[in-house]
Amino acid sequence: MSSDRVVDLLRKAYSDEIETVMNYQTNAIVLDGVRAEEIKESLRADIQEELGHAEQIGQRLKQLGAQPPGSGEFVARQDSLQPPEDSTDVLAVIRGVLDAEEGAIETYRDLIDAAEEAEDPVTEDLAVTILADEEAHRTEFRGFEKEYQNE
Ligand SMILES: [Fe+2]
Ligand SMILES: [Fe+2]
Numbered sequence: 001m002s003s004d005r006v007v008d009l010l011r012k013a014y015s016d017e018i019e020t021v022m023n024y025q026t027n028a029i030v031l032d033g034v035r036a037e038e039i040k041e042s043l044r045a046d047i048q049e050e051l052g053h054a055e056q057i058g059q060r061l062k063q064l065g066a067q068p069p070g071s072g073e074f075v076a077r078q079d080s081l082q083p084p085e086d087s088t089d090v091l092a093v094i095r096g097v098l099d100a101e102e103g104a105i106e107t108y109r110d111l112i113d114a115a116e117e118a119e120d121p122v123t124e125d126l127a128v129t130i131l132a133d134e135e136a137h138r139t140e141f142r143g144f145e146k147e148y149q150n151e
Pocket of ligand 2: 046050101104133134137
């Protein structure tokens with residue numbers, strides 16, 4: 001039905017989604033200033049989407065007879081998305097978000113390939129759907145990057 005590689009990638013994706021929720025939430029709180037308002041609002045909206053991704057991935061793991069990881073197995077990867085020392089440094093957060101979205105895009109692309117190879121069209125379909133969301137997030141934050149680096 002599916003492969004170890006599919007399960008491993010689903011578990012990685014789940015963990016990354018949860019880390020993304022934590023860092024988007026933290027940065028949405030930490031950032032200060034008028035220029036940060038739009039970014040904070042966008043982060044808050046994305047938190048709900050990323051949480052939805054984690055839920056869907058966790059349910060798929062369960063359907064495959066596996067489990068999503070708990071915090072004991074958690075490995076932090078999002079170095080560039082840590083809250084900036086200068087709480088008005090909006091651009092640092094935007095760039096961290098872009099790194100996180102790039103990482104997610106890479107993982108979902110790998111998952112699509114692995115699921116296709118394992119002849120698991122349900123996981124493949126889920127990965128394609130989530131990949132589309134991550135690409136939309138990346139486009140939105142590329143726009144913010146352009147805007148904020150011109151200021
Ligand atoms: Fe996501
Ligand atoms: Fe995303």
